[in-house]
Amino acid sequence: MDQPTLGILHPGSMGAAVAACAAAHASEVLWCETGRSAASATRAAQFGLTPVAGLPELLDRSDIVISLCPPAAAEDVARDVAAQGFTGVYVEANAINPERSKRIAMLLEPDAVVVDGGVVGSPPVRGKTPTLYLSGPVAATEHIEALFAGTAVQTAVLGTEVGKASALKLAYASFQKTSRVLVALAVGMAREHGVDQELIDVASRRTDSYLSEPQYVAKTAARAWRWGPELEEAADALAAAGLPPEMLRAAASTLARWHDAKDDSELTLTNALDRLAHP
Structure with a gap:
């Protein structure tokens, strides 16, 4: 997957900074502005993210989608993505328990490939270097590793089982x-x-x-x-x-x-x- 397009759901302080780090290896980094606050729009602009009007457009254009949202919203966000028939790599990077990660994988598979993720550390700004832990199919985790290679976001693969990173x-x-x-x-x-x-x-x-x-x-x-x-x-x-x-x-x-x-x-x-x- 050479220079993939990345979509971020949703660009909070962590999500926007993590997505921006991937820009060096992505052809474009997209975010969906529908229903988001003015603060989100300002933050996304500061990090150089490209706005799209709606979720269908973001999913249609993205090869990889990273979900970083409040824990309570994780499954609702995944259901919205599944309803659009997304067929790329979905990185479930929210702070949720392993059983919820597995449920989300069941929602999205087999159309999408699901990678379980967990960010440990502060947002990658002002010298901070968090680690994005990954678990899931080998080919998919390799794509994510390549996306963040040489950036402030370090990656570590824990295995192929969804739930380990969570x-x-x-x-x-x-x-x-x-x-x-x-x-x-x-x-x-x-x-x-x-x-x-x-x-x-x-x-x-x-x-x-x-x-x-x-x-x-x-x-x-x-x-x-x-x-x-x-x-x-x-x-x-x-x-x-x-x-x-x-x-x-x-x-x-x-x-x-x-x-x-x-x-x-x-x-x-x-x-x-x-x-x-x-x-």
Whole structure:
């Protein structure tokens, strides 16, 4: 597949940046502007993505489509794509549990070839280099690897089984995101008793402790609207494996207290903790 056309569904902060990285090896990178916000349009323009009027046109012109959307919308997006009879490579790169990835593959196959994907890391801007983990048919994963070769998006293939990439993504997210929720709870409790600085000092004596980075709590609050549904997905994956999901469901419930802080880049640690205590 030489210089394929790529379609991105939908260009959020991660999706737009990932799609832009593929531009070096794609003949064109398309996105569908129907029903999208002005912020999406501005972001897509900043990353040099080409707008098309509707989903049918995007799918008709695209050899590869990457789905990067909120977890709750993943299956609806896949159904819309399946309804159009898409016959290219569909990269399901959302933070969803492995069973949902397999259901999406069943929706799209055999017309399309489905590759399971999971992005670990921050959007590929300002020197960040996330890894796109892949699992699926060999020929298809090779096409995706070629698409991102030499870019800020690193790729790693985990095998041919759909679900493996999703499992790795959620396994990592289970720790990474839940640990940040625990930081908020620990610092909030310590602050209530006037020992928050002492707690940070204790944590600072250890290496790689998120407790020594409480400023990250504000960023967690701003991202809670996305992280909560992701942890619910991870909880479903734990339950399916016979493991207790309560910790992740509780973390998702905690994140829901920050729903009104969506994407608030001006949020401070104090404000985030106050919202956590008094939603």
